Amino acid sequence: MSAELDLGTAQKVLDSQPFSRLLGARLTAFGxxxxxxxxxxxxxxxxxxxxxxxxxxxxxxxxxxxxxGGTALGPAVLTGGFSIQYVRPAAGVTLIARAVVVHGGRRQAVCRCDLYVTDETGAEALCAVAQGTVLTAGAP
Structure with missing residues (x-):
């Protein structure tokens, strides 16, 4: 999951996770x-x-x-930990998780994620916020 990888390749990585397939998760932006x-x-x-x-x-x-975090650190990464705060019940049609790197080093990245739900019209409502640390994990 590095900056050199594109959205299609990142989606293949996501699809290789059985739990992600079970949920029907998809990446709509990467990089x-x-x-x-x-x-x-x-x-x-x-x-x-x-x-x-x-x-x-x-x-x-x-x-x-x-x-x-993988866009900053490369493809071999793991979550080091994260916290989440639920701000309202998530009721809607689609869950959208938008994450950004707020600080990246050589071996770790700190990221923030805002989670929204959309209704039938596409209007978004913030339902949770999270922050986490992503660590390099060695060779893929």
């Missing part, structure tokens, strides 16, 4: 120290009150942060 990951909200991804399960939001933040 220039940023990544955008989207998941369509389905009934089987909701919690008991009808909102998108927090675990799906955490997954999206984790993966978007790691892909963004």
């Amino acid at each position: 220039d120290r940023a990544a955008v990951l989207e998941v369509d909200i389905r009934d089987d991804l909701r919690q008991q009150n009808g909102h998108l399960h927090g675990g799906v939001l955490a997954y999206a933040a984790d993966n978007a942060i790691t892909f963004a």
Whole structure:
């Protein structure tokens, strides 16, 4: 996941993750120290009150942060850790996780991720914010 890789190649990496395939995740942007990951909200991804399960939001933040970090560090990266704050229930049609590198070094990158849900008209509402550290993991 480096700056030399394109969106298509990054999507192939995402598709190689069985859990990402299960959720139907897709990358809609990758490069220039940023990544955008989207998941369509389905009934089987909701919690008991009808909102998108927090675990799906955490997954999206984790993966978007790691892909963004990979644009700065290269393809062999892992999440070192992240935190997430839920600001409103996620109810809508699509989850969008937009992650950016806020500081990149040789071996780690600190990234921020804003998570939105869209409604049927495409209007976005912020539902969570996350921050994490991505670390180099050696050879791919």
